[in-house]
Amino acid sequence: MSTLAEVKQNCRKVMCIGRNYADHVKELNNQRPKQPFFFLKPSSSILLPNEGPILRPGGVNLHFEVELGIVIGKTVRDLDENDTEGWMSAIESYLLTVDMTGRNVQEEAKKKGLPWSIAKGFDTFLPIAGPIAKSKIEDPHNVELYLKVNGDVKQQDNTELMLFRIGRQLADISKVMTLEKGDIVLTGTPKGVGPVVTGDVIEAGLRIDGKELDEGKIKVKVKDREGPYEFAET
Numbered sequence: 001m002s003t004l005a006e007v008k009q010n011c012r013k014v015m016c017i018g019r020n021y022a023d024h025v026k027e028l029n030n031q032r033p034k035q036p037f038f039f040l041k042p043s044s045s046i047l048l049p050n051e052g053p054i055l056r057p058g059g060v061n062l063h064f065e066v067e068l069g070i071v072i073g074k075t076v077r078d079l080d081e082n083d084t085e086g087w088m089s090a091i092e093s094y095l096l097t098v099d100m101t102g103r104n105v106q107e108e109a110k111k112k113g114l115p116w117s118i119a120k121g122f123d124t125f126l127p128i129a130g131p132i133a134k135s136k137i138e139d140p141h142n143v144e145l146y147l148k149v150n151g152d153v154k155q156q157d158n159t160e161l162m163l164f165r166i167g168r169q170l171a172d173i174s175k176v177m178t179l180e181k182g183d184i185v186l187t188g189t190p191k192g193v194g195p196v197v198t199g200d201v202i203e204a205g206l207r208i209d210g211k212e213l214d215e216g217k218i219k220v221k222v223k224d225r226e227g228p229y230e231f232a233e234t
Contacts, residue, residue: 001092001093001131002092002093003125004129004130007046007093007128007131007182007184008048009048010181010182011043011182011183012039012180012183013043013180013183014040014042014043014183014184014185015040015079015173015186016040017037017185017186017188018033018116019032019090019163020036020162020164020187020188020189021157021161021188022161023161024189025191027145027191030156030161035105035164035172036164036168037191038173039116040120041099041120041126043184044121044123045100045125046126046184047125047126047128048222049220051123053220053221053222054100054127054196054221054222055122055124055223055224056121056196056198057229058225059104059230059231059232060122061103061104061195062102062145062197063100063195064147064154064193064196064197064204065099065189066097066146066147066189066204067098067100067161067187068095068140068141068145068186068187068189069095069096069130070091070094070127070166070184071091071092071094071131071149071182071183071184072183072184072185072208073091073092073093074089074090074092074181075178075180076090076174076178077174077175077178078174079170079171080171081086081094081167081168081172082167083167087166087171090170090179091134092131093131093132093133093134094131094214095127095130095216096130096135096204096217097123097127097129097184098126098127098128098202098204098218098220099118099120099189100120100122100124100125100126100127100128100200101125102120103119103195104117106119106200108233122229127204127218129204129215129216131215132206132215136208136213136215141157141159141160141162142159142209143158143207144156144159144207144208144210145157145158145159145190146204146206146207147203147204147206148202148203149196149199150201150225151203152199154193154194155189155190155191157191157192159187162187163188165233168194170185171206186217196222196223198220198223198224199221199223200217200220200221200222201222202218202220203218203219204218205217205218
Protein backbone atom coordinates (compact mmCIF):
# COMPACT_ATOMS: atom_id res chain seq x y z
CA MET A 1 0.00 0.00 0.00
CA SER A 2 1.31 3.46 -0.92
CA THR A 3 2.22 5.99 1.76
CA LEU A 4 0.19 9.19 1.92
CA ALA A 5 3.08 11.14 0.35
CA GLU A 6 3.16 8.61 -2.50
CA VAL A 7 -0.62 8.93 -2.92
CA LYS A 8 -0.16 12.66 -3.56
CA GLN A 9 2.88 12.15 -5.78
CA ASN A 10 1.25 9.44 -7.91
CA CYS A 11 -2.17 11.06 -8.34
CA ARG A 12 -2.78 12.19 -11.91
CA LYS A 13 -6.43 13.16 -11.48
CA VAL A 14 -9.03 13.50 -8.76
CA MET A 15 -12.54 12.49 -9.84
CA CYS A 16 -15.37 13.85 -7.69
CA ILE A 17 -18.94 12.57 -7.58
CA GLY A 18 -21.46 15.39 -7.13
CA ARG A 19 -24.86 15.37 -5.41
CA ASN A 20 -24.63 11.83 -4.09
CA TYR A 21 -26.53 12.31 -0.81
CA ALA A 22 -30.21 13.32 -0.99
CA ASP A 23 -30.18 15.74 1.94
CA HIS A 24 -27.10 17.50 0.57
CA VAL A 25 -28.88 17.91 -2.77
CA LYS A 26 -31.77 19.57 -0.92
CA GLU A 27 -29.65 21.87 1.22
CA LEU A 28 -28.06 23.44 -1.87
CA ASN A 29 -31.39 23.55 -3.76
CA ASN A 30 -30.02 21.32 -6.49
CA GLN A 31 -31.83 18.83 -8.67
CA ARG A 32 -31.38 15.15 -7.82
CA PRO A 33 -29.34 13.51 -10.61
CA LYS A 34 -30.72 10.60 -12.61
CA GLN A 35 -27.22 9.13 -12.91
CA PRO A 36 -23.86 9.88 -11.30
CA PHE A 37 -22.15 13.01 -12.51
CA PHE A 38 -18.58 13.90 -11.82
CA PHE A 39 -16.05 16.68 -12.08
CA LEU A 40 -12.29 17.05 -11.63
CA LYS A 41 -10.11 18.57 -8.95
CA PRO A 42 -6.41 19.04 -9.75
CA SER A 43 -3.92 16.90 -7.86
CA SER A 44 -2.15 20.16 -6.93
CA SER A 45 -5.04 20.88 -4.54
CA ILE A 46 -4.06 17.94 -2.29
CA LEU A 47 -2.99 19.00 1.21
CA LEU A 48 -1.15 16.43 3.34
CA PRO A 49 -1.14 16.51 7.15
CA ASN A 50 1.39 19.00 8.53
CA GLU A 51 1.77 20.72 5.14
CA GLY A 52 0.13 23.84 6.52
CA PRO A 53 -3.31 25.43 6.65
CA ILE A 54 -6.14 25.55 4.15
CA LEU A 55 -5.78 28.90 2.40
CA ARG A 56 -8.94 30.91 1.71
CA PRO A 57 -8.50 33.05 -1.43
CA GLY A 58 -9.63 36.66 -1.37
CA GLY A 59 -13.35 37.16 -1.83
CA VAL A 60 -14.13 33.44 -1.62
CA ASN A 61 -16.92 32.02 0.57
CA LEU A 62 -15.12 28.83 1.61
CA HIS A 63 -17.16 25.69 2.38
CA PHE A 64 -16.16 22.24 3.68
CA GLU A 65 -17.43 18.88 2.35
CA VAL A 66 -16.23 15.69 4.10
CA GLU A 67 -16.02 12.63 1.84
CA LEU A 68 -14.79 9.05 1.70
CA GLY A 69 -12.00 8.89 -0.87
CA ILE A 70 -10.76 5.96 -2.93
CA VAL A 71 -7.23 5.37 -4.24
CA ILE A 72 -7.27 3.44 -7.51
CA GLY A 73 -4.78 0.55 -7.51
CA LYS A 74 -4.64 -0.42 -11.19
CA THR A 75 -5.60 0.87 -14.61
CA VAL A 76 -9.24 0.07 -15.38
CA ARG A 77 -11.85 0.95 -17.97
CA ASP A 78 -15.45 -0.10 -18.63
CA LEU A 79 -16.01 -1.53 -15.16
CA ASP A 80 -19.31 -3.32 -14.50
CA GLU A 81 -21.14 -2.14 -11.36
CA ASN A 82 -22.62 -5.63 -10.92
CA ASP A 83 -19.16 -7.22 -10.88
CA THR A 84 -18.39 -6.49 -7.24
CA GLU A 85 -15.13 -8.42 -7.27
CA GLY A 86 -14.04 -6.50 -10.37
CA TRP A 87 -14.59 -2.98 -9.06
CA MET A 88 -13.46 -3.82 -5.54
CA SER A 89 -10.17 -5.16 -6.96
CA ALA A 90 -9.59 -1.74 -8.56
CA ILE A 91 -9.45 -0.11 -5.12
CA GLU A 92 -6.00 0.02 -3.47
CA SER A 93 -7.01 1.84 -0.30
CA TYR A 94 -9.32 4.47 1.16
CA LEU A 95 -8.83 8.07 2.30
CA LEU A 96 -10.66 10.57 4.42
CA THR A 97 -10.92 13.79 2.44
CA VAL A 98 -12.36 17.28 2.70
CA ASP A 99 -13.43 18.75 -0.63
CA MET A 100 -13.05 22.48 -0.03
CA THR A 101 -15.25 24.57 -2.28
CA GLY A 102 -15.49 28.25 -3.13
CA ARG A 103 -19.27 28.30 -2.81
CA ASN A 104 -19.89 31.78 -4.19
CA VAL A 105 -17.53 31.02 -7.08
CA GLN A 106 -19.43 27.79 -7.80
CA GLU A 107 -22.85 29.44 -7.52
CA GLU A 108 -21.90 32.15 -10.00
CA ALA A 109 -20.57 29.53 -12.42
CA LYS A 110 -23.78 27.49 -12.15
CA LYS A 111 -25.97 30.54 -12.81
CA LYS A 112 -23.98 31.44 -15.90
CA GLY A 113 -23.45 27.91 -17.20
CA LEU A 114 -19.69 28.11 -16.67
CA PRO A 115 -17.32 25.37 -15.44
CA TRP A 116 -16.71 24.94 -11.69
CA SER A 117 -12.97 24.37 -11.95
CA ILE A 118 -11.92 27.50 -10.07
CA ALA A 119 -14.34 26.83 -7.20
CA LYS A 120 -12.78 23.41 -6.58
CA GLY A 121 -9.22 23.81 -7.75
CA PHE A 122 -7.31 26.22 -5.53
CA ASP A 123 -4.13 25.02 -3.83
CA THR A 124 -4.83 23.40 -0.39
CA PHE A 125 -8.48 22.67 -1.32
CA LEU A 126 -8.18 18.91 -0.72
CA PRO A 127 -6.93 17.91 2.74
CA ILE A 128 -6.52 14.12 2.92
CA ALA A 129 -5.75 11.54 5.60
CA GLY A 130 -4.83 7.87 5.34
CA PRO A 131 -4.24 5.70 3.51
CA ILE A 132 -6.72 3.32 5.12
CA ALA A 133 -6.26 -0.36 4.29
CA LYS A 134 -9.14 -2.17 2.61
CA SER A 135 -9.06 -4.67 5.46
CA LYS A 136 -10.10 -1.84 7.82
CA ILE A 137 -13.15 -0.94 5.68
CA GLU A 138 -14.75 -4.19 4.64
CA ASP A 139 -17.95 -2.42 3.53
CA PRO A 140 -17.41 1.10 2.13
CA HIS A 141 -21.19 1.61 2.30
CA ASN A 142 -21.16 1.42 6.10
CA VAL A 143 -18.76 4.17 7.13
CA GLU A 144 -19.73 7.03 9.42
CA LEU A 145 -18.21 10.32 8.30
CA TYR A 146 -18.06 13.39 10.51
CA LEU A 147 -16.67 16.91 10.38
CA LYS A 148 -16.36 19.50 13.14
CA VAL A 149 -15.59 23.22 13.01
CA ASN A 150 -14.07 24.60 16.21
CA GLY A 151 -15.31 21.51 18.03
CA ASP A 152 -18.92 21.76 16.82
CA VAL A 153 -20.22 18.84 14.75
CA LYS A 154 -21.38 20.07 11.33
CA GLN A 155 -21.54 16.85 9.28
CA GLN A 156 -22.22 13.33 10.56
CA ASP A 157 -23.78 10.66 8.34
CA ASN A 158 -23.21 7.15 7.07
CA THR A 159 -22.09 6.27 3.55
CA GLU A 160 -25.09 3.89 3.38
CA LEU A 161 -27.04 7.03 2.38
CA MET A 162 -25.25 7.34 -0.97
CA LEU A 163 -27.65 7.70 -3.89
CA PHE A 164 -25.23 5.89 -6.21
CA ARG A 165 -23.02 3.21 -4.73
CA ILE A 166 -19.31 2.98 -5.37
CA GLY A 167 -19.57 0.24 -8.01
CA ARG A 168 -21.87 2.46 -10.07
CA GLN A 169 -19.57 5.46 -9.58
CA LEU A 170 -16.46 3.62 -10.74
CA ALA A 171 -18.34 1.99 -13.62
CA ASP A 172 -19.68 5.30 -14.92
CA ILE A 173 -16.36 7.11 -14.61
CA SER A 174 -14.37 4.29 -16.23
CA LYS A 175 -16.72 4.19 -19.22
CA VAL A 176 -15.83 7.83 -19.93
CA MET A 177 -12.18 8.04 -18.99
CA THR A 178 -9.65 5.44 -17.98
CA LEU A 179 -8.99 5.27 -14.25
CA GLU A 180 -5.27 4.93 -13.75
CA LYS A 181 -3.26 3.58 -10.84
CA GLY A 182 -2.92 6.37 -8.30
CA ASP A 183 -6.05 8.29 -9.28
CA ILE A 184 -8.34 9.40 -6.45
CA VAL A 185 -12.14 9.24 -6.47
CA LEU A 186 -14.20 11.31 -4.02
CA THR A 187 -17.56 9.65 -3.40
CA GLY A 188 -19.74 12.61 -2.41
CA THR A 189 -20.57 14.55 0.74
CA PRO A 190 -23.50 14.24 3.15
CA LYS A 191 -25.61 17.12 4.43
CA GLY A 192 -24.30 19.86 6.69
CA VAL A 193 -21.80 21.65 4.46
CA GLY A 194 -21.06 25.21 5.48
CA PRO A 195 -18.58 28.06 5.64
CA VAL A 196 -15.26 28.51 7.39
CA VAL A 197 -13.14 31.64 7.85
CA THR A 198 -9.63 32.47 8.96
CA GLY A 199 -8.88 31.11 12.43
CA ASP A 200 -11.35 28.22 12.20
CA VAL A 201 -10.12 24.69 12.87
CA ILE A 202 -11.57 21.79 10.86
CA GLU A 203 -11.49 18.30 12.34
CA ALA A 204 -12.81 15.33 10.39
CA GLY A 205 -12.79 11.58 10.74
CA LEU A 206 -14.56 8.32 10.15
CA ARG A 207 -15.86 5.46 12.26
CA ILE A 208 -16.45 1.80 11.50
CA ASP A 209 -19.07 0.21 13.77
CA GLY A 210 -18.59 3.13 16.14
CA LYS A 211 -14.82 2.78 16.28
CA GLU A 212 -12.66 5.67 15.12
CA LEU A 213 -9.79 4.94 12.72
CA ASP A 214 -6.69 6.89 13.75
CA GLU A 215 -5.27 6.91 10.22
CA GLY A 216 -8.48 8.58 8.99
CA LYS A 217 -8.30 11.82 10.97
CA ILE A 218 -7.82 15.36 9.71
CA LYS A 219 -7.14 18.46 11.79
CA VAL A 220 -6.31 21.62 9.87
CA LYS A 221 -6.56 25.36 10.35
CA VAL A 222 -7.96 27.91 7.90
CA LYS A 223 -6.01 31.04 6.97
CA ASP A 224 -6.43 33.80 4.44
CA ARG A 225 -4.33 33.34 1.33
CA GLU A 226 -1.83 36.04 0.52
CA GLY A 227 -1.21 37.04 -3.07
CA PRO A 228 -2.82 38.78 -6.03
CA TYR A 229 -5.95 36.64 -6.44
CA GLU A 230 -9.33 38.19 -5.59
CA PHE A 231 -12.57 36.63 -6.77
CA ALA A 232 -14.45 38.86 -9.18
CA GLU A 233 -17.51 38.31 -11.34
CA THR A 234 -16.80 36.46 -14.56
